[in-house]
Amino acid sequence: MSAVLALNDVFSLFLHCLSLSLLAVGGGMTVIPEFHRYLVGEQAWLSDAQFTSSVALAQAAPGPNVLFVALLGWNAGFNGGGYALALLCAVVSMLGLLIPSTTLTLAITRWMHRNRELRIIQAFKQGMAPLVVALLFAAAVLLGSAYSNPASDRALWVLGAIAFVLLWKTKIHLLWMLGAGAVLGAMGWV
């Protein structure tokens, strides 16, 4: 971990992120294995533990999960030379990962929007709709199954059930619910 990152290392980090961008189909998390192979295995810029905690922190913090890429860059840069290099590597990684996919998304969605009356495009959106709904149910079940210990998680399920009813039936703002969850959790009541 003591290796100092040179500028050409930063450039190769940028190129690596560029090359992964268009492979990130189905969300940013799909390129995690490839990042792990490159950063921890090939270049040894990060330890295994730093890699795992970067991904976990990005998931726990608010915002899109793809921010784990900024964190990986940050930690690699920090290991290699301190705060300035950390910031540079975080920015470079995010730009690399986002520029190709952003350009492609804009080009394709503009074309789709201009041709939105075409049968093939309407069929795509309608045909995918059941999957969107199913993936949401799946996400709720997968995330919820982390709390499946009846002894320690009963209070948490009560909180979840109350939140479900309130969010479904009332206009109460999500921030209030998040705040209540945070306070109850911090007090150790759920």
Add this chain to the structure above:
Amino acid sequence: MTPEQLQPEHAPTAGHPLPRSPADLFWSFSAMALQGFGGVMAVAQNELVERRRWMTREEFIGDWAVAQVLPGPNMVNLSLMMGDRCFGLRGALAAMAGMLTFPSMLVLLLAALYSSVGSIPEVQGALRGMGAVIVSLIAVNAVKLAGALNSNAMGLVVCWVLAVVAFVAVALLRLPLLWALLLLGGLGWAWAWRQLGQAKSLKAAS
């Protein structure tokens, strides 16, 4: 060009409110991103469809499907699509910047503090409590978006068969998302294409 001149061409559909300016987009997407513990999609659906009414449920489902199939982070893709339609490239960049700026500053700050803060039981408890609320929000969204299937061209029965098979594949069998999207999405696409064609020829005949 003023936003007003851009609206007719870029507006998703007439008949519901839209963001007033790129700045409005930036702050709205910032607010959504900062509430998105464990992913922003559920918050975005809640804000864009239920609260601000910038999109209908049907539009959201369609756009989310596109955002998910294209490469890149789903929420970034959705921000780009929404912003681009309202104010062109400026809107797209404003929405994307909103999605990323404050959360990335926050996450880097947390990373600097994490080694000391992350192990505090109160912090872990707070994350656990907020996690439960987000899981409930995702479940509520699933129920609400399921309502949009009523108006789907494929018919309700086909929709639910596809949805149940996709759920079993992803949640229970843990198959890779990409395969579910390709296989079941492809099937849905083909079936919807057929149904839309029949609806069109029926209309033409009558």
